Amino acid sequence: MxxxxxVRIPFPAxxxxxxxxxxxxxxxxxxxAAAPGIHSSPLRSPRLGRPPLAVSSDVLxxxxxxxxxxxxxxxAVISRDEALELYEDMVLGRVFEDMCAQMYYRGKxxxxxxxxxxxxxxxxxxxxxxxxxxxxxSTYRDHVHAISKGVPARxxxxxxxxxxxxxxxxxxxxxxxxxxxxxxxxxxAFIGEGIPVATGAAFSSKYRHEVLKEARPDGLDVTVAFFxxxxxxxxxxxxxxxxxxxxKLPIVFVVENNLWAIGMSHLRATSDPEIWKKGPAFGMPGxxxxxxxxxxxxxxAMEAIARARNGxxxxxxxxxxxxxxxxxxxxxxxxxxxxxKSHYAARDPIVSLKxxxxxxxxxxxxxxKAIEKKIDDIIEEAVxxxxxxxxxxxxxxxxxxxxxxxxxxxxxxxxYRCEDPKFxxxxxxx
Ligand SMILES: Cc1ncc(C[n+]2csc(CCOP(=O)(O)OP(=O)(O)O)c2C)c(N)n1
Ligand SMILES: [Mg+2]
Numbered sequence: 001m002x003x004x005x006x007v008r009i010p011f012p013a014x015x016x017x018x019x020x021x022x023x024x025x026x027x028x029x030x031x032x033a034a035a036p037g038i039h040s041s042p043l044r045s046p047r048l049g050r051p052p053l054a055v056s057s058d059v060l061x062x063x064x065x066x067x068x069x070x071x072x073x074x075x076a077v078i079s080r081d082e083a084l085e086l087y088e089d090m091v092l093g094r095v096f097e098d099m100c101a102q103m104y105y106r107g108k109x110x111x112x113x114x115x116x117x118x119x120x121x122x123x124x125x126x127x128x129x130x131x132x133x134x135x136x137x138s139t140y141r142d143h144v145h146a147i148s149k150g151v152p153a154r155x156x157x158x159x160x161x162x163x164x165x166x167x168x169x170x171x172x173x174x175x176x177x178x179x180x181x182x183x184x185x186x187x188x189a190f191i192g193e194g195i196p197v198a199t200g201a202a203f204s205s206k207y208r209h210e211v212l213k214e215a216r217p218d219g220l221d222v223t224v225a226f227f228x229x230x231x232x233x234x235x236x237x238x239x240x241x242x243x244x245x246x247x248k249l250p251i252v253f254v255v256e257n258n259l260w261a262i263g264m265s266h267l268r269a270t271s272d273p274e275i276w277k278k279g280p281a282f283g284m285p286g287x288x289x290x291x292x293x294x295x296x297x298x299x300x301a302m303e304a305i306a307r308a309r310n311g312x313x314x315x316x317x318x319x320x321x322x323x324x325x326x327x328x329x330x331x332x333x334x335x336x337x338x339x340x341k342s343h344y345a346a347r348d349p350i351v352s353l354k355x356x357x358x359x360x361x362x363x364x365x366x367x368x369k370a371i372e373k374k375i376d377d378i379i380e381e382a383v384x385x386x387x388x389x390x391x392x393x394x395x396x397x398x399x400x401x402x403x404x405x406x407x408x409x410x411x412x413x414x415x416y417r418c419e420d421p422k423f424x425x426x427x428x429x430x
Contacts (some may be wrong), residue, residue: 077295077299078295078298078362079362080362080363083353083356083357083360083362083363084357084362084363084367084371085128086124086125086128086294086295086298086353087350087353087354087357087363087368087371088371088374088375089120089123089124089127089128089147089148090120090121090124090294090349090350090353091350091371091372091375092147092153092375092378092379093116093120093123093124093143093144093147093148094117094120094350095372095375095376095379096143096144096147096153096156096157096379096382097115097116097117097143097144098117099157099379099382099383100113100115100143100157100160100329101115101325101329103157103160103161103383104329105329108160108161108386108387109160109161109162109173109174110162110173111173111174111175112140112174112175112328112329112330113160113174113328113329114140114141114174114175114327114328114329115141115143115323115325115328115329116141116143116144116145116323117323117324117325118258118292118321118322118323118324118325118344118345118348118349119141119144119256119258119291119321119322119323120144120294120349120350121291121292121293121294121297121319121321121349121353122226122254122256122291122297122319122321123144123145123148123226124148124294124297125291125294125295125296125297125298125300125301125319126224126226126252126254126297126298126301126305127145127148127149127224128148128298129298129301129302129305130149130222130224130305132150132181132182132183133183133221134183134221134222134223134224134305135183135184135185135198135201135202135221135222135223135224136148136149136183136184136185136223136224136226137185137186137188137194137195137197137198137201137223137224137225137226138177138184138186138187138188138194138226139187139188139191139194139226139227139228139231140174140175140187140188140189140191141187141228141256141323142174142175142176142177142186142187143156143160143174143177145177145184145187145226146167146177146179146182146184146187149179149182149183149184150182151167151177151179151182151184152382153378153379153382154378154381154382154385154386155167155179156177156382157379157382157383157385157386158170158382158385158386158389159172159173159174159177160173160174160386161386161387161389162391162392163386163389163390163391163392164389164390164391164392164393164396165385165386165389165390166386166389167179167184169392169396170391170392170396171392171396171399171400172187174187175187175188175189176189185197185198185201185223191227191228191230191231191234192227192231192234192235192236192237193236194225194226194227195225195227195231195236195237195240195253196236196239196240198223198224198225198240198251198253199223199225199240199243199244199249199251201223201251202222202223202244202249202250202251202308202314203243203247203249205220205221205222205223205249205250206220206247206248206249206250206311208221209311218309219250219309219310219311220250220308220309220310220311221250222250222251222252222305222308222309223249223250223251223252223308224251224252224254224305225251225252225253225254226254226256227253227254227255227256228255228256228257228258228261229255229256229257229258229259229260229261229266229270229275230260230261230262230264230266230269231255231261232255232270232275232278233269233270237253237278238278240253241253241278241279241282241284241314241316242282244282244284244313244314245282245283245284245313245314248311248312248313248314249308249313249314250308250309250311250313250314251308251314252301252304252305252308252314252315252317253279253314253315253316253317254317254319255275255276255316255317255318255319256291256319256321257275257291257318257319257320257321258321258322258323259320259322259340260323260327260335260336262327262331263327263335274288274318275316275318276288276316276317276318278316279315279316284313284314284315284316285304285307285315285316286315286316286317286318287300287304287315287316287317287318288317288318288320289317289318289319289320290319290320291319291320291321291349292320292321292322292344292347292348292349292352293349293352294349294352294353295353295356297319300317301317303315304317322341322344322347324341324344324345324348354368404416404417404418406418408423411423
C-alpha cells in the first residue's frame with residue numbers, strides 16, 4: 001500500500017477541538033476509514049491519472065492516532081543503521097539548539113534567533129533521505145535544516161557567532177544559513193520568500209534534465225522547501241504550488257505546522273486549517289502526517305521524494321509539529337496554554353524514537369548514550385571553534401552584498417570599479 005493512498009485520519013487533537021465536526025466534502029478525500037498518522041488525497045492525479053508509486057507501507061496499517069502518548073506500535077520498518085542515523089541527527093539538532101540558547105543569553109549571538117526544538121522529526125525525516133545534489137530551502141528557523149543537510153555544526157555555530165569561519169563567513173548570522181557545497185539554498189527571514197527560490201531550483205533541475213539533456217539515470221535533483229503554517233497564507237505559496245504542478249517540478253513543499261505564527265494561532269488566521277487540502281486544489285497530492293514521529297515523516301518523505309525524482313511532480317506535505325520554545329529567544333512564550341505545551345511535550349519525537357529503538361532491540365541503552373556523548377563533544381568543540389575564530393575583516397563588509405565583489409558597481413569599461421586603482425584615488429569615471 002502506498003503511503004499516499006492512506007485515507008482520512010482524525011484531525012490533530014488541538015485542531016479537532018476547534019473544528020466544526022463536519023464531514024469532509026472534497027472529492028479529493030477518500031473514505032473515512034482511518035490510517036492514523038498519515039492521511040492524504042489520492043496519489044492519482046485527477047488530471048493526468050498517473051498510477052501511484054509502489055512504496056511499501058506496512059507501517060501505516062497499525063499506527064496509533066495522533067495525540068497518543070505511547071510509542072509507535074508498528075513493526076520495525078527501518079534497519080539498525082537507519083534508526084541510529086535518525087537518532088543521531090535529531091539529538092544533534094536538539095543539543096545544538098539548546099546550546100544556542102545558552103550562547104544567546106551569554107551575548108555571543110546577535111539579533112533574533114529562532115530555535116527548532118520539538119520539530120526535529122520533520123528536518124531529519126526528510127533531509128536524511130536526500131543526496132548532496134538535492135537542495136533544501138529553509139526559513140529563519142534554519143540551523144537544524146543546515147545541520148541535517150550536512151553543514152558541520154561548527155560552521156553553523158561560527159555563523160551564529162558572526163565569525164569569519166561560519167558557513168557564510170559571518171555575514172549572514174541566524175536566519176541566513178547558506179552552503180553552496182551542501183545545496184542548502186538559504187534561510188529566509190521574510191516568510192514565504194524561500195518558496196519561489198525553491199521552485200526556481202526545481203525548475204532548474206528539470207530544465208537541466210530535459211532541455212540541456214543533462215539527464216542522470218537515477219532521476220532528477222530534488223528540492224525540498226520547508227516553511228510554516230503561517231506562511232501558507234502568503235501569496236507565494238499559492239503561486240508556487242500552481243507553477244510547480246503546471247510544470248511537474250521535482251519539489252516537495254513541506255509545511256511545518258506548529259500551530260502558531262509568532263503569537264497568532266493557526267486556527268484564528270486560516271479559513272481552512274487543513275493545509276494539506278490545498279495540494280489537491282492544484283492537482284498535486286496533499287498529505288498530512290504526524291510530524292512528531294520521525295518514522296511516519298520518513299515514510300511520507302520517501303514517497304514524495306521518489307515522485308519528484310521520477311518526474312511525477314510536486315507533493316504538498318503538512319507535518320503536524322510543535323515548537324518547544326517561544327517563537328524566538330526574545331519571546332517569553334506567554335500566549336500558548338500550558339496544557340497545549342504539555343500535550344506536545346509528552347510526544348517529544350526524540351524520546352519516542354529512543355523508546356522505539358529500545359523496544360525493537362535495534363540498539364542498547366549504552367549505545368544510545370555513546371551517541372549522546374559523541375554529540376555533546378561535537379557541540380562543545382563547535383562552541384570552542386566559534387568562540388576562538390576571528391571576526392570577519394572590515395574589508396569584507398560590502399562583499400556579497402551586491403553582485404560585484406565590493407559593491408561599487410561596474411564601470412563603463414565593463415570591469416568592476418573596485419578593481420580600478422583610480423577608483424580609490426577618486427579619479428575614476430563613475
Ligand atoms: C513577509 C513577512 N511578513 C511578516 C513577517 C513577520 N513574521 C516573522 S515570523 C512570522 C510568523 C511565521 O509563522 P510560521 O510560518 O507558522 O512559521 P513558524 O515561526 O511557526 O516556524 C511572521 C509573520 C516576516 N518575517 N515576513
Ligand atoms: Mg507556525
